Amino acid sequence: MAIKDSTDLIKHLAHTQSQDDIDYLLRERVIYCHLPADAAAADATNYILLEADENIELVSAKITCAAAVALDASDYATLDLNIEDGAAGGLTSIDSFTTAATTLAARVAKSWSGIAATDTLDAGEILVLEVTKTGSGVVITDCMVEVKFRYL
Structure with missing residues (x-):
């Protein structure tokens, strides 16, 4: 049974007497x-x-700009999604893209597609966007x- 809203959530629990699916569903946050x-x-x-208050798994990340950012091969920005250890340590890159290769259209989401x-x-680590x-x-x-992330 696909859980689409709170009514389905209640029905699911009543029919299955199982909280496993519900607990899993409630772990995801945006x-x-x-x-x-x-x-x-x-x-x-x-x-x-x-900043992660508990251990988490990244599910997705995307950026939506109010106005377009044009593609330019020589004057551009790199948007790098990183993890910092929370103790002022270095950044570990998860994924990045540049406006040398990607146009950011106004009000259109662009995902970091390399999230695995x-x-x-x-807990204590920090998700950082470096521009x-x-x-x-x-x-x-x-x-x-x-x-979007999920508690582990």
């Missing part, structure tokens, strides 16, 4: 982070997206980052 527009030639900027089931954060510029850079407009 957070949204607003990032303000930056300057074209800004240095590397790190945005903290979340092995991309986990231990770096090459050449004269490019303005990354106001945007929203959506991160």
